[in-house]
Each structure stands twice: as C-alpha cells, then as structure tokens.
Amino acid sequence: MKRTSPDVLPAEGGHGDHPLLAVDNLHVEFRTRAGVVRAVNGVSYTVNPGETLAVLGESGSGKSVTAQAIMGILDMPPAVIPKGEIRFRGTDLLKLSEEARTQVRGQRIAMIFQDALSALNPVFTVGWQISEMFRVHRGMSKSDGMKKAVELMDRVRIPAARQRVNDYPHQFSGGMRQRIMIAMSIALDPEVLIADEPTTALDVTVQAQIMELLADLQRESQMGLILITHDLGVVADVADKIAVMYAGRIVENAPVHDIYRAPAHPYTKGLLESIPRVDLKGQDLYAIKGLPPNLLELPTGCAFHPRCPYRQDNCVTDSPPLYQISGWRGSACHYWREVLDGEQ
Amino acid sequence: MASSDRILEVRDLVKHFPLNQGILFKRQIGAIKAVDGVSFDLHRGETLGIVGESGCGKSTLAKVLMALERPTSGSVKINGRDIGRAKGAELKRMRRNIQMVMQDPYTSLNPRMTVGDIVGEPYEIHTEVAPKGDRRKKVQDLLEVVGLNPDHINRYPHQFSGGQRQRIGIARGLALQPEIIVCDEPVSALDVSIQAQVINLLERLQNEFHLAYIFIAHDLSVVRHISDRVGVMYLGKFVELGKDTEIYDKPAHPYTQALLSAVPVPDPEGREQRERIILQGDPPSPANPPSGCRFRTRCWKAQEICAEEEPLLQIRPGTGHESACHFAETHDVVHIG
Numbered sequence: 001m002k003r004t005s006p007d008v009l010p011a012e013g014g015h016g017d018h019p020l021l022a023v024d025n026l027h028v029e030f031r032t033r034a035g036v037v038r039a040v041n042g043v044s045y046t047v048n049p050g051e052t053l054a055v056l057g058e059s060g061s062g063k064s065v066t067a068q069a070i071m072g073i074l075d076m077p078p079a080v081i082p083k084g085e086i087r088f089r090g091t092d093l094l095k096l097s098e099e100a101r102t103q104v105r106g107q108r109i110a111m112i113f114q115d116a117l118s119a120l121n122p123v124f125t126v127g128w129q130i131s132e133m134f135r136v137h138r139g140m141s142k143s144d145g146m147k148k149a150v151e152l153m154d155r156v157r158i159p160a161a162r163q164r165v166n167d168y169p170h171q172f173s174g175g176m177r178q179r180i181m182i183a184m185s186i187a188l189d190p191e192v193l194i195a196d197e198p199t200t201a202l203d204v205t206v207q208a209q210i211m212e213l214l215a216d217l218q219r220e221s222q223m224g225l226i227l228i229t230h231d232l233g234v235v236a237d238v239a240d241k242i243a244v245m246y247a248g249r250i251v252e253n254a255p256v257h258d259i260y261r262a263p264a265h266p267y268t269k270g271l272l273e274s275i276p277r278v279d280l281k282g283q284d285l286y287a288i289k290g291l292p293p294n295l296l297e298l299p300t301g302c303a304f305h306p307r308c309p310y311r312q313d314n315c316v317t318d319s320p321p322l323y324q325i326s327g328w329r330g331s332a333c334h335y336w337r338e339v340l341d342g343e344q
Numbered sequence: 345m346a347s348s349d350r351i352l353e354v355r356d357l358v359k360h361f362p363l364n365q366g367i368l369f370k371r372q373i374g375a376i377k378a379v380d381g382v383s384f385d386l387h388r389g390e391t392l393g394i395v396g397e398s399g400c401g402k403s404t405l406a407k408v409l410m411a412l413e414r415p416t417s418g419s420v421k422i423n424g425r426d427i428g429r430a431k432g433a434e435l436k437r438m439r440r441n442i443q444m445v446m447q448d449p450y451t452s453l454n455p456r457m458t459v460g461d462i463v464g465e466p467y468e469i470h471t472e473v474a475p476k477g478d479r480r481k482k483v484q485d486l487l488e489v490v491g492l493n494p495d496h497i498n499r500y501p502h503q504f505s506g507g508q509r510q511r512i513g514i515a516r517g518l519a520l521q522p523e524i525i526v527c528d529e530p531v532s533a534l535d536v537s538i539q540a541q542v543i544n545l546l547e548r549l550q551n552e553f554h555l556a557y558i559f560i561a562h563d564l565s566v567v568r569h570i571s572d573r574v575g576v577m578y579l580g581k582f583v584e585l586g587k588d589t590e591i592y593d594k595p596a597h598p599y600t601q602a603l604l605s606a607v608p609v610p611d612p613e614g615r616e617q618r619e620r621i622i623l624q625g626d627p628p629s630p631a632n633p634p635s636g637c638r639f640r641t642r643c644w645k646a647q648e649i650c651a652e653e654e655p656l657l658q659i660r661p662g663t664g665h666e667s668a669c670h671f672a673e674t675h676d677v678v679h680i681g
C-alpha cells in the first residue's frame with residue numbers, strides 16, 4: 001500500500017530493533033483552576049506487531065489520557081506534556097509537526113473510543129462517516145468511499161450492510177454502533193489500534209463477538225492492539241501482556257499468565273481477589289479499602305500506601321521505582337518479593 | 345413466602361413504543377415491543393438480577409417500574425397499590441419508595457450542576473428527608489459511602505472519570521433511602537476494586553434497611569454474587585427465571601446457556617481450549633419479533649414447532665424452575681466464577 005508520508009515518519013515495517021510503539025516515561029498534567037492534576041506520572045509501555053497489551057487499572061488512573069496523548073488528541077491547554085516520549089517505530093511523535101502527526105492519527109494509529117454513541121456524529125449516516133475516512137485520507141470519490149464503507153460494514157459483520165449503509169447511528173443497537181466504530185478505526189489499516197473499553201457497555205454475547213472480531217483483524221494484519229479495560233475476564237482471554245495502572249503510573253507489568261498466577265503488586269493482588277467467586281457468595285467481596293487517590297495531591301512515597309496492606313514505614317517517604325523482577329516483568333513495590341510469595 | 349412479603353408485583357407488563365412514519369403527518373406503522381408481557385414478584389429484602397442482551401428491554405422495564413414510562417398494559421403494584429393509578433401525594437410517596445441508579449454515567453448527570461447539587465437534588469423534592477441544614481453533611485456522607493472524596497462536593501461531573509461519575513449516580517439513588525432500588529448497570533463502568541466496595545455496600549444497605557433490589561447488569565458473575573433470583577430476558581420477555589443456583593448451574597434455556605458460555609473466565613490457563621457458544625448476528629428487531637419462540641432465529645435446537653407455538657414461561661419436565669423453551673433441558677455449561 002502506498003503512503004504519502006513526510007520523510008521524518010518511519011516507514012511501514014520500520015527498523016527491526018524498534019518496538020512498534022513505545023511510550024516512555026510519559027507525563028501529562030492538566031493545569032486547572034483547582035490546581036495541577038497529575039494524570040500521568042511516568043508511564044512506559046511497549047506494543048509489538050500482532051501483540052495485545054491490556055492496560056488495566058483504577059478508574060481515573062490515566063489509561064484514557066495516555067491513549068489520548070498517543071493519538072495526539074489532548075486539548076492542550078489545559079493538558080501539558082512536561083516529559084516523556086511516544087516512539088512510533090523509533091520516531092518520537094511528540095516532536096513531530098502537527099501536519100506530520102495528522103498523517104499518523106487515524107491512519108497508522110487508530111482508536112476506538114470509550115463511548116461509541118457520542119463518538120459517532122448523529123446527523124450523518126454511518127456510511128457517510130465511514131466513507132469520509134477514504135475521502136479525506138485517500139482522496140476517493142463519494143461513490144468509491146461508499147463502496148468501501150459497505151465492505152467494511154460487512155467485515156465487522158453488520159447484517160445487510162448494503163441496506164443499512166444509509167442509516168443513522170441512533171438506528172443501530174449499542175453493539176452494532178461499537179462495530180461501526182471498529183469499522184471506522186480499521187478503515188485505513190492501522191498498525192496500532194487502541195481500543196478504550198470497547199465492550200464495557202455491551203452484553204457478554206456481543207462482547208464475545210467483538211473480541212473475536214478484533215482478534216481476527218489482528219491475525220489478518222499483525223496489528224498491535226492496546227486494549228484498555230477493567231474486565232479481568234477479557235484480559236485473561238485475549239492479552240499477551242498486561243500493564244496495570246494506578247495514580248498515573250504503571251505499578252505492575254507482566255506476561256498474562258504470570259500476573260494471574262502470582263501478582264507482584266498489592267494493588268494487582270487486591271484486584272484479582274475482589275473478583276466475585278461462587279464459593280464466596282453470601283460473604284463480603286474482598287475490597288481494596290479506601291478511596292482512589294486525589295491527583296491534585298498525590299500521597300507521598302508510594303501513591304498506593306494509604307490503601308496498602310503491605311505498607312512499611314519507608315513506603316510513605318520513598319517512591320518505589322518499577323523494580324525489574326525478570327525479563328518482561330516489573331513491579332513498583334518495595335516489597336514485591338513478599339507479595340509474590342503471598343506473605344502478608 | 346407470605347404475600348405480605350411481596351413489595352412489588354408485576355403482571356403481564358407491556359410497553360410498546362409507537363413506530364411512526366412521515367414528518368409532517370405522523371402515521372403509526374407499528375410498534376417497538378420493548379417489554380412484551382413480563383410478570384414477576386419481588387420480595388422485601390430480596391435481590392432479583394436481570395440479565396439479557398442489549399436492547400432486550402431491561403432499561404425500559406426499569407423505567408416502567410419507576411413510573412418514568414407509562415405501561416401500554418399490565419400492572420405494577422408497590423405494597424399492593426397500583427402505581428399506574430396513583431396520583432398526587434400518593435404517587436410522590438410511592439416514587440420516593442422506589443429509586444433508580446442509572447445506566448449511563450456520561451449522560452445521566454447534569455453537566456452544569458455540582459456533585460453536591462446532583463446528589464442532594466432528591467432532597468429538594470422530598471424536603472422531609474433532610475432539612476436544609478443537614479444536607480451538605482448527608483451528601484458528603486453519601487459521597488464517602490460510594491468511594492468518592494467528600495471534599496469534591498463542589499466539583500462538576502466533567503472533572504471526574506467515567507467510573508467516578510457512576511458513583512455519583514449511586515450516591516443519588518441512595519439519598520432517599522427507598523425500600524426498592526432499581527439498579528440499571530450500576531457497576532459496569534467501575535473497576536473491580538470499586539465494584540467490590542459498591543456491591544458490599546449495596547448488600548450492607550440491604551441488610552440494614554431490608555431493601556429490595558432489581559439488579560440489571562451484564563456481568564454475570566456480579567449478578568450471581570448479589571442475586572437471590574435471576575431473570576433472563578430476550579426480546580422483551582423473560583425466557584428463564586429461577587434461583588441463582590438454578591440459573592447458573594442448571595440453565596435450561598438455550599439462550600441462557602449461550603449467555604453463560606460467553607462469559608470470559610478470569611483465568612488465562614487453558615483459554616485456547618475453552619468452548620464457547622458464540623451466537624451469530626444480533627437479536628431480531630423488537631418491532632417485528634419472530635413468530636412462536638423469539639429466540640428461534642439464533643437457536644441451534646429450533647424445530648418446526650418453535651415457529652408455530654410460543655413457549656410459555658413455566659416449569660418444564662426435568663427442570664425445577666421456569667423456562668420458556670419447548671425443549672428445555674438443564675445443562676451445566678460452564679462454571680463461571
């Protein structure tokens with residue numbers, strides 16, 4: 001496929017030694033009237049072709065903001081990126097001109113948004129919205145764009161696509177709207193797809209269809225997938241590796257099997273233990289105690305310390321680095337050994 | 345259970361939305377049969393879970409129960425009184441008694457109101473519950489109870505993440521301490537750590553005040569944890585209704601079996617081997633449901649009779665609970681956590 005990209009942009013296929021996408025020590029702040037909201041405080045993760053990275057984490061931990069930074073769609077101001085790099089095949093996207101960024105956004109890195117209904121424009125037909133991708137980015141004619149739209153709607157398995165291409169978003173169910181969002185996001189064969197809670201509002205049968213669809217698309221095109229979710233079931237089902245976020249940081253990263261077998265951070269451990277289990281019916285669920293952190297005033301030391309059952313004195317003062325446990329595995333906890341051994 | 349235990353009685357409830365054509369001269373060409381003949385009882389202190397696919401009518405059922413929508417036919421009785429016939433002060437009292445936690449954290453909160461105003465708004469209508477001077481404290485307690493920082497009382501919804509906004513809605517539903525709370529996907533947008541807190545909280549409040557819940561959710565393991573009974577809905581009807589153990593361990597309806605098998609198991613071991621019934625396509629339009637059994641267009645067991653005769657919700661041979669399938673047969677699909 002031909003792409004008209006300025007030479008600063010890495011070619012498709014890229015250089016062998018660079019990950020497809022690497023977020024490196026990313027910081028994002030919102031300068032609001034109430035103060036500085038430190039939404040992302042040094043996030044690093046990588047995705048390779050064909051790989052699925054699941055980003056799990058507390059609500060408000062900066063999963064979506066990180067994704068928006070990758071896409072280059074943060075409103076700046078109030079958002080500021082004081083530090084960090086987002087390298088796409090080795091090139092730091094944050095250093096590119098807006099024009100060069102536009103070449104990447106939606107074409108080579110695409111995103112499915114958390115809220116499909118509000119992400120689709122209610123006054124245009126879905127066919128028009130999908131075909132717009134081809135008109136704007138590929139210079140296609142209206143009728144060719146519409147043909148492509150029907151093809152894509154077929155590909156995401158919308159029944160009777162040809163008849164439904166001129167329908168408006170509200171005429172589709174939640175699951176079908178989500179599939180239309182997926183159709184738009186894969187229209188230009190992106191190399192990286194960020195799916196922000198793509199199935200949160202959907203029922204399990206539709207969720208199963210959509211996850212299967214994403215897996216198929218990924219197999220076909222070796223697309224790297226960043227799946228943002230809080231569903232530990234979905235993660236266990238599809239992820240190759242996991243990054244767990246808390247208060248704007250990665251607190252644990254690991255291959256999927258390791259983390260479920262033996263978590264190395266107290267927050268991850270708490271998450272896994274709070275899944276409802278049949279044998280615990282009638283009892284209280286295990287719940288991580290306390291409140292999510294106030295990003296305007298992050299706790300000193302380890303941000304998890306006010307809620308942590310493993311806390312020691314130094315946790316209040318010393319912020320834990322992401323300790324390297326083994327190959328692709330890290331934990332931002334001073335006491336990861338104890339957590340890993342299940343001691344408490 | 346004694347009939348006095350019945351706090352809610354729903355009989356043959358139907359809600360159709362007219363389907364119009366034409367812009368200037370509207371002409372009714374049909375109806376969306378969102379809820380199409382639903383009957384059940386809810387007992388004091390009990391939780392009835394409701395599961396089913398997107399668009400099957402769960403939220404519409406919730407709204408009719410809340411008297412936010414008028415039923416097309418059928419009745420809803422709270423403590424023996426028909427809410428469809430109540431007026432004035434009686435309706436107001438009945439409404440206070442049944443509260444709702446909404447599904448969509450993005451649109452159900454007024455963006456121009458502070459969190460304090462949103463959570464405290466029910467007190468404006470029901471001034472007797474909290475005198476003006478107490479309100480701020482009450483609202484802050486509620487915020488704390490749902491895991492929000494009470495100091496954020498003056499913030500606006502857009503300053504919170506999706507999950508945080510859902511908690512605001514829950515605090516609001518709890519404000520009037522009703523006897524029945526209809527929870528429409530109350531924890532779907534929350535991460536697991538907070539889900540557990542909220543579910544524990546809902547259970548604690550239930551024990552303390554003998555609350556009854558209608559709990560709509562698509563997370564089947566959460567529904568199992570909290571529910572005493574579970575109703576499975578498909579295209580405006582209950583297809584199966586029974587105790588939690590009956591539905592989860594001995595599902596008798598093919599749709600319930602497909603639903604349970606689609607639940608992702610939170611354990612990556614052996615994920616390649618797991619068997620799934622992946623239903624093809626979407627449910628048919630509720631404007632034009634299939635004849636006979638509504639599930640037949642996606643059912644792998646369908647026979648001729650399924651198109652001809654509607655299977656009623658009743659106890660079937662070999663099963664101990666109600667299901668609406670001519671060929672009901674219990675089958676332990678998967679053990680979900």
Ligand SMILES: Nc1ncnc2c1ncn2[C@@H]1O[C@H](COP(=O)(O)OP(=O)(O)OP(=O)(O)O)[C@@H](O)[C@H]1O
Binds near residue numbers: 506
């Ligand atoms: N425009 C903004 N102004 C101020 N704060 C913001 C803004 N946008 C996001 N935030 C804050 O940044 C933090 C991270 O938000 P983000 O949306 O990334 O969370 P998330 O991890 O995606 O959570 P969820 O799971 O609830 O979607 C949140 O605490 C949020 O309140």
Ligand SMILES: Nc1ncnc2c1ncn2[C@@H]1O[C@H](COP(=O)(O)OP(=O)(O)OP(=O)(O)O)[C@@H](O)[C@H]1O
Binds near residue numbers: 377401403404405447
């Ligand atoms: N005000 C309305 N006018 C017309 N049709 C409506 C209206 N409200 C709901 N419907 C239709 O009624 C059906 C049932 O909708 P409802 O919102 O009750 O489904 P649900 O089970 O809550 O789905 P979800 O899981 O997606 O929330 C749908 O087909 C919907 O499009």
Ligand code: SF4
Binds near residue numbers: 265266305309333335
């Ligand atoms: S560093 Fe200390 S407070 Fe933080 S997670 Fe580890 S034990 Fe808990």
Ligand code: SF4
Binds near residue numbers: 644645650655669
């Ligand atoms: S009645 Fe027939 S179509 Fe309906 S669920 Fe049973 S077997 Fe399937």
Ligand SMILES: [Mg+2]
Binds near residue numbers: 064065196506
């Ligand atoms: Mg988010």
Ligand SMILES: [Mg+2]
Binds near residue numbers: 403404447528
């Ligand atoms: Mg609903």
